[in-house]
Amino acid sequence: MRQFVERHTFWAIVIFLAVAVLAWLIFAVWPDWLEAAIGRKKTFINTLLNGVTLAGLYFLVASGFTLVFGLMRNVNLAHGSLYLLGGYLGYEVAEASGSWFFGLAVAFLAIAGAGVLMQVLIFRRMEGDDLRQTLVTIAISIIAADIMLAIWTGTTYQFAPPEWLFGAATLPVVSVLKSSGDPVFIKYPVYRLAVLGTAVAVGIALWLFLNRTRVGMMVRAGVNDRHMLSATGINVPLLFATVFAIGAGLAGFAGVVGGTALSIAPGEDVRYLLASLIVVIVGGLGSVPGAAIGALLIGLAEQFGLAYFPTYGVVLTFLIMVVVLAVRPQGIMGTR
C-alpha cells in the first residue's frame, strides 16, 4: 500500500477523498439540500447495500466461470445452467430433508460432479479447440434449459432458509431524524448480509487456495502457461477436472444462495450467465480479484440503475462493458 501511495500519489489522494465522502454519506444525517438533490438517504443506503450484496452473489457465480476460463481457456456458456440446476436440486433436497444447509451442500457436490463429468467425457476430447468447446457448452445449455423446464416447469420456486437468516436486521446507520430528534435506523434483510458474508468468505478461501496451496500454485502456473505446466510432469487432466469441479460447484452453490434471495425460475440461467460474462469481461478473464472488482462495479451499477434510472438501468451495465472493452479490452485486472 505504501508503494502504491508513493507511486501514484495523486490517485491515492483521490481515492482517500472518495472513501471519506462515502463514509460521510453513510454515517451522517443528510441535510435537506442533499435530500432534495438526490432523494432520500434510505434509498441511497439501501441501493448501496443492495449493490454490494448483489456483487457478492455475482462474485460467487463469476469466480467459477473465470477460474475455468483462466486455466482451461474454456468459455463455459453452460455456467448459467449449472447455476439453475444447482438451485433446483438444492430446492428438492431441502424440501425433502427439511434442512436448507443440506440442500446447499448437495447442490455444491452434485454440480461439482456434473462439472467433472462434463470435463472428462466431453471437453477432454476437444482440448485446444476453444471454439468447439464453446459451441458444445452452448448446446448443453440449450438442452439443459429445456429439460429443466420439462421437469420443473415454469413455476417459480421459493426457498425456505432457516429462520435465523430470515427477517430484517437494524443497522447502526441513521436514516432520518424524527421530529422528536430520535434517530430512525435503517433496516436491512439479514439474508442479504449473509450472502455478502459468504461471498467474502469464499473469496478469501479462493485466494488462500490459489496463493497458499500447492494445487493453487499449479493452477496459477497453468493460467500463465498451459503447455509448460504439462511439461513439468503435473497430472494435467486431474488438475483440470479438479478446477472444473470447483468452478461448477461454486455455480451450484451460488444457485442455492441466489435462489433463496431471488427465487428460481426458467430464465435465471441466462441472466446469471450474462452477469458472469459482463463481470469477467470487465474484471478480466482468468483473474479472481478481477472477478471481485468486476462484480462490485456491475452490482452497484445495476442497483443504482434500477433505483435511479429504471427505464434504462438495464443498459447501464452493458455500457460499462462497452467502455471497458474500448479502453482496456483485457479487462481491469486481465493480462493480455
Add this chain to the structure above:
Amino acid sequence: MDARQLFSGNLSLADVHPGVALTVVFLLAYPGFASDFFVFQIGAYSLILGTISLSLMMLAGYGGMVSLAQLTIAGIAGYLVAILGDNSVGVMGLGWPWWLTVPAALLAAVLFSTFIGAISVRTDGIYMIMITLAIAVAFFYFVRQNYVLFNGFTGFAGIEPPTLFGIYWRDPVPFYYLSLFVAAGFFWAVRYAARSTYGLSLQAIRDNPRRMRALGYDVTLHRIVAHILAGVIAGTAGILLVWFNGRISPGSVGIDVAIDILVIAVVGGLRHPIGPFLGAIVFVLLENFAIDLIDRERFNTVIGVAFLLVVLFSPDGLLGLFNRIRSQVQLGRRTRLEAGRPATGGRNVVGSIEQN
C-alpha cells in the same frame, strides 16, 4: 465450378455440375408447384434465415470469429425500415419512400457492424462470442425499454414493401423471387470473395494471426472489414425479414432467435456457403412440422441435441456428414473442397472446425 469462371468469360454449360443445374432449376420453378404457404413461409423464410446465417458463416468459417450479433444487425436494419418508412402503430414512421429507407437501413446496419467489429476484434477469438452475446442482449433490452424511437415492448406493425412495376412485393411468389435473388446474390458473392485476395488473407488470419501480422498484414483491419461485409449481408436480410413478418418487436431480436441462427449455421456447415441454407431449410421444416410429428414442447431439446451431435461428431454440419457418407460409399467423382485441396477417403475425420 469455380466462381471466378463466371467472370472470366470461359464458362460453358458443360462446366456446370448437374447437381447445381438441377438445384437452380428447382429453386426457380419452385413456386410453380408449391402452395403459397410453402413458397412464403417455408421457401422465402428459409432463404432469409439462411442469408442471416450466411453472414455468420462467413465470419465464423472464413474469419474464425463467431458473432452472435448478426441478428442484431438484421434487427437494426429492420427497425430503421419501420421507423423511417410507414408503420401502423403511430410511432415514428416518418414516411420516407422505400428507396430512401432501404439504403438508410443498410447504412445503419453497416455502421453498427463496424462498431461491433471495432470493439470486439482487438481481443482473442473466444471473446467475440461473449461480447457479441452481451451486445445482442443489450440491444434487446434497449429496444424493449425505449418507446420514443423503438416503441418498446409492442414494436412496430404494418410494415410493407412497396408496390413496384405493378407487383405488390409481399405477395408470396414475388417475395420468394426477391428473397431468392438476394440469397443467391450473396451466396455467389461470398463464394467469390472467399477465393479473392482478401478472402484468402482472411482465412490465413483465421488460421494463424500472428504469422499474418509478422508478414505485415493489418489483421485488425481485415477483421473489421469482414464484419462490415457481414453487416451488409445481415442488414439486407433484416430488411427482407421485416417485410416478411410485416412487423418487428424486441422478440424478433431476442437471444433465443440469435442462438437459433448460430445453430442453423453450425448444423448446416460452416465450410461452404450452401451450409447455412441447408441448415435453415431443416430448421424451418422442423419448426413448422414438428408439432405434427412429435410433441412441440420439446422442440428446443431436439434442436439442442442436433446441435450437440453436429459439434461433437461432424463439425462441418450436414455438409460434412454428407461428404463423409459420400466418400465412404466411394461415389467415384473426386470432389474438390472449398480450400482447393482434393478430398481423399479418410480426410474428413472428426477434427477442429478451425483446421481445414
Add this chain to the structure above:
Amino acid sequence: MFRFAKYTLAAAAALTLAAPAMAQDTVKMGALATLEGAFTVLGEDGMRGVRLALEEAGYMAGGKKIELITGSSDASPDSAIRATRKLVEQDGVQVLIGPLSGSEGLAVKDYAKTQPNVTFLNGTSAAQDTTLRNPAPNFFRFSTDGAQWMAGLGEYVYNEKGYRKVAVLAEDYSFPYTQVFGFLEPFCRLGGKAPIDARFWVPIGNKDYSSVIAALPDDVDAIYVALGGADAVNFLTQYEQAGGDLPLIGGSIPVDQTVLGSKGRTRDFVIGTPSAGPVSDTWDDPRWSAFVQAYKKQFPDGFPSPSLFAHGYYINTKAALLALDKVGGDLSDGGAKLRAELSKLEFETPTGMVKLDERRQAIADIFLTEVIEGPDGNLLNKTIKVIPQVEQTFGLPYDKFLAYGQVGRENPTCE
C-alpha cells in the same frame, strides 16, 4: 452435395402437393396457445379450456364433426404469426381460437385482416388495442381485456378501503400499462392520486426489488402491484423481508392461481389484498361450480381450479361452437353467416352473460375479490362483488374513451 439438397427439397415439395383432403362433414378448428417456453403451463391450461368446451359439445357443432388442430407459439408475436399462418394456410382451419398473450393478439389481429374468409376468435389475449383501435372485422373477442379486468377495483379501494394516494409497481410493458389504466381511471375520476414519481416500472424479468422497495414513498396508503408470476412472488418475499407493511392492491395476475399456488413459503402477507379479474375461484354460483367440477373431472392433473386462461379459451371456443350450431355448420360462404351470428351472439358462461359490442369486444361480468386462506391451507380469492356487464370503454362513448390515448407509463396522469 447439391443432389442431397435437391432430394431434401424434392421431399418437401412432395409434401406440399398433397392437398388437404377435407371431408365435407368436418369443420377444422385451430387452437393457438403458448406451448413452448416459460409460458407453457399457461398455454396448457388454455388448451384445457378448449378441450373442455369441445368435450361438452361432443366435438360436434351444427351437425358436423369438429377436428381440432393445435398450434404453438413461444409468446413472441413473430412465432404466433408463423403458427397462425401454418394453421390457416397449410392446415386449412376455418375457425381459429387464440392467442394467449396480448402482443400476440395484436399481431394475429393484423394477420386476420389478410384472411377475410377465416373466422378468428380470441384466446385470452388482453391488449386493449386488439379491438379498440383498428379492429379486424373477422376477429371476435368474447373474453375481456386487461383494463376491463380492473373494473370496480378503483371505486372499491377509494370508497370502502379509504385509500387516497397509491404507489404503482408494475412491469414495464403493455399489459401492465393496461391494468394500471383500468385501475387508475375510475380511482382518479373519484379524486384519488397516483403521483408519477411514485410509479415504478420495472423491467420484465427483474427479480431484485430491493432498490424499488427502498425507494417506495412513505406517504402513500397502498401499493398497486401489477407484476406477473415469478416477479410477483419475488416482490412479495422481498417486501416482507425488508419489513414492508403497506397494504397491497393486486392486479389480476399477481393474485391469480399461478402465483397463489407457487411453491415455497406461504404468502401470508398477501391475505387481504383486493383485486379484480374475469374469474373468482370461490364464487358460489352454480354455473361456476359446474364449470370447476367439469374441469377437475376431465383434467385431474390440471390446476386445483381453472385459471383465467382455461376460462378465456373455454368461453371463446364455446362461442364458436354455439355460432356454428346456429348456422348449421355451413361455412361455404367463407364464414360470413358465421361471423354475422357471432356478432349478435349472447350466451351464458360460467361467469355470467357475455355479448359483444360494436367492435366485437366482450361485455361481461367482472369479479372483485380479496385473498383469503382456504380450508386446506392454500390461498384463494374470495368474491366480494360482481361488477355486471363491463364494456371496454367503461360506459363512455368511443370517442371520449379513445381521447385518453394509448396506454403508457403516464396514462392517466392523475397527479
